[in-house]
């Protein structure tokens with residue numbers, strides 16, 4: 001009895017901690033900045049693939065190293081996704097501040113691009129993209145140093161875009177013909193890839209009749225660590241103070257001399273980097289494919305919305321609650337409690353699968369939002385307006 | 387209305403080129419409504435200039451334009467001879483403009499101390515930023531000393547106003563821009579704020595551009611500009627402020 005309850009709580013917390021880790025970055029990007037980033041899940045996916053690449057690299061290095069690849073993978077995943085996030089903010093999102101619908105559509109488009117990118121990236125593809133970027137942005141950079149840049153900019157783009165496109169196509173085709181499979185083979189392909197947890201993370205912590213897998217313990221610890229890091233960063237550092245100020249009053253912050261564009265870029269990059277860390281954690285739980293991000297995006301938005309936009313504490317409570325409820329309902333842990341009533345037993349039985357548990361949780365969320373539309377901890381949030 | 391350099395020639399300091407703030411032919415729109423109509427105005431170094439005019443004539447709009455919160459359609463803005471019309475607000479702040487907006491705009495869910503520390507952001511890069519609040523701030527506004535750990539949003543209006551001025555001073559500005567600092571504030575606090583502003587000008591030699599309705603405060607300025615329907619319609623030294631002008635341009 002007690003054991004099954006404990007079991008439910010532990011499992012719920014471990015599910016919740018994955019959710020929370022995934023939602024933490026979103027709580028910053030959506031909660032603090034008010035930006036709806038539909039590509040958040042794909043940033044997680046990139047983090048997971050980064051883990052895969054780092055793992056393979058360390059496997060080649062051999063014994064002592066391959067056991068600790070996970071720490072390097074966490075850092076690499078953070079850096080890679082933070083950089084992609086930075087690119088996304090500078091290249092797309094910043095032009096759409098204050099226009100949530102456009103942001104949603106644009107970032108959704110980016111999410112599709114990232115999924116396809118992971119499926120089809122090969123040496124040939126990478127070389128093509130590399131050549132294109134080199135030519136196009138290199139030319140723009142050269143031109144931007146001329147004094148009449150503003151006037152000839154449009155013309156330069158019109159010339160350089162097809163030109164560098166054509167050259168990069170030719171280069172990548174040539175590569176494909178010369179080296180054949182060696183360069184055309186996709187790096188990851190459409191099939192999922194598997195990250196194997198390091199040796200010391202296999203097995204589990206015996207807990208009564210049940211084993212708490214070490215990977216889950218690791219993820220719970222990682223989540224707590226990330227939470228503290230985020231709290232520390234936001235509340236104890238100069239950049240954290242700037243972020244909090246810009247979140248609450250953008251135009252006055254600018255008038256005080258805070259570089260708001262830099263703050264936006266940094267905030268977005270950190271939120272994205274945390275998605276990468278979450279992706280790294282998720283890769284320990286199962287195989288990773290280009291769809292991995294999609295299975296998390298809805299849940300993570302739920303966590304942020306239920307918690308109350310702009311409230312990290314709310315997200316924590318919401319993630320744990322959703323995690324515990326889904327586990328308890330999904331595994332039918334409450335069945336022994338309702339043995340007296342066949343009807344209730346039947347009802348619980350009905351919801352006792354993963355997908356039905358999800359339906360149950362969503363139904364609860366819909367009801368909850370009827371009563372508390374602003375979430376558990378409402379506050380006057382800000383949306384970034386340009 | 388003559389060009390400010392002409393107008394200011396009556397003042398002891400301030401030929402056109404070495405004005406601290408120099409606005410020429412400023413036209414500003416909200417969407418399609420024309421708010422500022424070819425405004426010319428100047429603030430000489432170390433002087434206090436007051437802009438008066440009835441509600442809704444465009445005084446706040448003018449200050450927001452100076453701060454870069456609103457774009458200019460035509461015209462130029464120069465700070466100490468350098469054009470700032472294309473700089474962003476944060477760049478302007480770091481170039482030495484301290485802004486105290488109408489409504490104070492204290493960051494509500496930051497402590498008074500954090501609000502003050504944000505004032506340091508305007509100091510130029512590389513200048514040593516100690517994370518302490520200099521004593522002169524507390525000399526000017528003693529109330530703030532006891533409230534450092536309170537939330538900015540929990541302060542009274544008068545306290546917030548003092549905090550807003552103190553915050554602007556933290557950045558060591560060359561030009562202090564004040565938008566109705568006495569609005570909705572009891573007379574004794576108004577006197578304190580007035581005295582503080584006077585002391586700032588005397589001890590730090592910074593220039594002040596003030597929007598004000600309170601006559602006693604207006605008279606502290608060296609020079610006034612009167613605004614009507616978005617244009618400057620009168621200007622002169624404040625000791626020449628006639629009863630007629632006061633009645634026409636001050637709401638009180």
Ligand SMILES: Nc1ncnc2c1ncn2[C@@H]1O[C@H](COP(=O)(O)OP(=O)(O)OP(=O)(O)O)[C@@H](O)[C@H]1O
Nearest residue numbers: 416419421439440441442443444445446447448488
């Ligand atoms: N955001 C806005 N959009 C459109 N029009 C605006 C906006 N803000 C102000 N206005 C208009 O611009 C005009 C000038 O406003 P402004 O705030 O500059 O007046 P003011 O002189 O500061 O008045 P007050 O003494 O009441 O502060 C007003 O007619 C006002 O209605």
Ligand SMILES: [Mg+2]
Nearest residue numbers: 445446447488
């Ligand atoms: Mg005003």
